[in-house]
Amino acid sequence: MSATLLLLAPLVAPTLAAVAIVLVGWRRSTAIASVTSCGVVLAAGATLAATTHTSNVVLGLVLRADTLTAVMLIVIGAVGVVAIWASVAYLDAELLHGHTTRPRARQYGALVNVFIATMALAVLADNLGVMWIAIEATTVTTAFLVGHRRTRRSLEATWKYVVICSVGIALAFLGTVLLYFASQHAGQGAGALDIDALAARAAHLDPGVTRLAAVLLLLGYGTKVGLAPFHTWLADAHSEAPAPVSALMSGVLLAVAFSAILRVKSVVDVALGPAFLRGGLLILGLLTLLVAASLLLVQRDYKRLLAYSSLEHMGLVAVAAAAGTKLAIAALLLHVLGHGLGKSVLFVAAGHLQLTHQSTAIADVRGVVARNPLLGATLAAGFVALLGLPPFALFASEVAIARGAANAGLAWPLGVALVLALVAFGALVHHGSAMLLGPPTGDAPELVLSLPAAAPMIAGLAGCLLLGIVAAPLTHTLLAAAANVMASR
Amino acid sequence: MSYVTVLDFAAGGLLLCSVLLVWRRDLTAMVRWLSAQGVAVGAIPVSLALHRDDRALLAVGIGVLVFRAVVLPRVLARVLRGEPEPREAQPLVNTSASLLAVAVLTLLADAVSQPIVRLDPTPATQAVPLAVAVVLTGVFMLVTRRRALSQVVGFVMLDNGIAAAAFLTTAGVPLIVEFGASIDVLLAVLVLQILTARMRVKFGGTDVDELRELRD
């Protein structure tokens, strides 16, 4: 009974919230319901983290949770809480200034909740086919969220996003089909795509077909993660979307797509040996870091800056996955959680800046700390968190990733990755300090940030800080999740 | 007429339709050939089902046939209804070069699909390289066309190829996955249809080259 509740709650709660919003509209009550549903997802994830230490939780043939699922649910829940909480203030301000209408706010609310539900389904899926369906559904759900503001630029961003991600996902489907084909020839027919069944048969999968499937799945889901060379949609989509949606997409969706790659990795590494995907992930990861670092240097738009920073972190995550040791993957998951929280805080703050300045150019924003100390401090803390400085969580995770990569014998690639990360660090410091520090320009509009509006950001920062200081209790869970990815050898 | 002949003609027809889709520049004709390709895709599971006497697969096959030959082209035709100039402008790669590229892609697909054929050398899997060639042609079309609708046609062609490959290798994936995949494709195409309509309003046309405000 409790298993059913634990597995269904993360799906049912956001769906109910979505239905409520469709019926009643975006109001105080439905907004609170949405935030609560994300809290439910978080709670379910935390409970599952404790329960799945001993065994996986399975519901029928469709849902399944292991420790990796639990960690991902925690990520979804935590970032979801911050983002949807911030949506309240965001939508209120937009409605006040006439940038959006009540029906569109209703559409936004419903879509955001369905988005959370589809991401939860992706990590709770029992077989790779259902996982694929859920990830494709996230593309469809976020399409209209990205285009929420109905401007020319957001339409362009939506088009690019839908086209590129749909092609990538379609290729991932071909990869799934081929994996099913190989699996059917390695064992009995039914349940050939189930994660557990695949793990059991992995050693008998035909290498040629599995290699083809692995390439397609890596490239397909890699498009959704934004790995170069399929990253061209990321900056556009994440910069044109409303700030809370950007927070969700940058913070969680990329991570969920990467968890799909981790699931595939657990099967392919047994079938083909770890070297194959290690090489692929390393190439894609380093390429992504290169692209992100170079484009961060020349950025003139702060939302695109944050999007490219997400790209950089995903590149780092790919390098960690390439290392493949238990420590590296556990660090990867911690990194994903910390990055989700930190990035969402930054995007929400950027949303406030955008609302006031009506522009996303870095040159237009000067002296934020001087104009509004609260916003300035939050923004500064967010940058510090993102840059991987102690005591925030990203410091611990990046150190652990470096150690894991060095242990796995990837010293040279690690060196390259660190150099590129340093370049990105420098770029972020440069642009961030240009915006935050110094005297404001004479005609700068007044920056207003009420405490209720600042609350989600402070909560996110607190979470990130907590993770950094008190990581120890989580270590056991993260290592167990990493063991899931390493699967049976 | 053995099922192998039907299968061969379906696979050949699939490839021929993709050649014609790359060749023709008239958007209304392209939608019609897409419908024909849908028939070819649907014929594959139907013939396999009749050969193996599999009722479930037959139902799935008829569903696929109706979906890809009727429903999807109808959605695309709806996009065309508001179109003042239903012709593809000069594509990024001219027609002769496109056709030669398709030839190269077919050879590439053949080389790449060898492991699949080797694993299970039945008449059905032997046609998988053709389906993979259609997938590659779909990607090519997406990349080299200027009109939004041509890109959507390329995407549907890509998906047709993948569906054909799925049915040829394993007589389909589990029903729930096939169902979900079809719904997802339909939703994606509907989204693209709505976006094209909005594009026509905001940009005064559906030339994707007009979308170039976002850059670094």
Add this chain to the structure above:
Amino acid sequence: MTAVMGAAGVVVQVAAIATGAPVLVGVMRQVRARLEGRRGPGIAQPWREMRKLFGKESIRPEGTTLVFALAPAVLAGSALVASTLIPVATTGSPLDSVGDLFAVIGLLLLGSVALALAGLDTGTAFGGMGASRAMTIGALVEPSALLAVFAVSIPAHSSNLGAIVTAVASHPARSATPAAALACAAMAIVVIAESGRLPVDNPATHLEVTMVHEAMTLEYAGPQLGLLEWAASIRLTLLLALLANLFLPFGIATAHAGLAGLGLGLVAIAAKVVVLASLLAGAEVFLAKLRLFRVPELLAGSFLIGLLAVVVSSFLTATTK
């Protein structure tokens, strides 16, 4: 005995083609006329025109060289030699071992090149224009022709035309495969391009700017023009016969057939070629000539279809055995 029969077969084949080719052109013109609502000149009209031309004075423009004078002879000669190599009425020709695909394509190309050179030799603008157009089309058509016949030769494991036709004749089911269908489509486009019919070239045009083949023969008159027309009609007949025999070779005489078999072969090929020619003429009524820069698209498409035929036949050979 078989060798004599074979030689006799070849002689009869060449004679039949030489006399029947202008009649075939006459049939095409008659079909077209009837479809357009005219009475038509009758199927013997091309022979009457040739008789008139051969009675005229031979004229050589000033400034032309031996190339101009020899071209009609080369064209007609290569066409006649090709007619001995292609298995039209019989596959039992003693020249069968030389009857290779590449030899035949090479002979037809020889004739085209000779005519193109003659067009250049005249030094006129239209001659040069026609020559360059003809060579462009020819260069693009040759690969398609080779691929289309190659696709049909894969199951036969030989590029010898006689062997291919015999193989197809003994396994008729091979013609009902996607590979054969694609190869037939590609070959049909090749035949249209090589013989200069619509939509590649309009043989009945009198607007010089739209001409391809006629532009090269503008300066010819009298017997030489007659020879050129005759050679063109032989080439058309040969191409149609090749198309028919590669895919529907029933009725063709084998190496061991007697006089009766030879007669049957002649009748069969005559019937098939007349049917194909009538279909072609009928289709021409509904087609307009393609603009020259669109012709490479058509030929690239035919190349692709030929390549697909080769690819498909190599994938699906297991099922067509």
